[in-house]
Amino acid sequence: MDEIKLFNSTTEREMYENYAALYAIVMSLEHLERAFARDSVSANDYTSECSKLLLQYKTVSQMVTGEVHINSFVEKYKLNCPAAIRRLEVGIPSTIEHGGASNLGNNNVKQVAKTVQDFITIMDALNLEMTSVDKLHPLLTDLLQSINSASFLPSDYRWKSSFRDWLIKLNKMKASDELDMEQSRQLLFEVDQAFSDFKHILESHE
Secondary structure, eight states: OOOOOSOSSHHHHHHHHHHHHHHHHHHHHHHHHHHHHTTOSOHHHHHHHHHHHHHHHHHHHHHSSSOOOHHHHHHHTTOOOHHHHHHHHHOSOHHHHHOOSOSGGGOHHHHHHHHHHHHHHHHHHHHTTOOBHHHHHHHHHHHHHHHHHOTTSOTTOTHHHHHHHHHHHHHTSOTTOBOOHHHHHHHHHHHHHHHHHHHHHHHHTO
């Protein structure tokens, strides 16, 4: 029986290897999400592993010829991984999206200082017209994580969902993409309003 070749060149071989890596990352993320939902893995371990898998996915997907869309990839290879798709669309671990990974909330003074710093940092970046995805995404992630860790903030603090939506939007863009002037202005407005609300809530607890 003649040997069946999956590839005819080094380029094709690399493509199949990258797709295999993507498959492994997506399915690992699916199992991790399910394990965390069953409380089979700690929040800290989940956050660390999930962050690593998300970074690996972003790295490998950029190595594949042409842009890889997770939904088309899943459909093409008939994968059953709804939890992984959701996590890849959001682009951050569930513990950062909803809170629960950090113990900083136990020290309100320390957490307030960290949150204020994160607010100021992203506002400064936007005022300096640092609007690329690779600059804003980590700053917004840090801010959302600090907000979620602030135990004195109400659970319905409205800016949590707003910043989560911004992260999803940024995650769908390339690292080199930039927000346009209108988007940048809107994000700065929302961060400024969120900071104002944060200070009012803080004052009411004094």
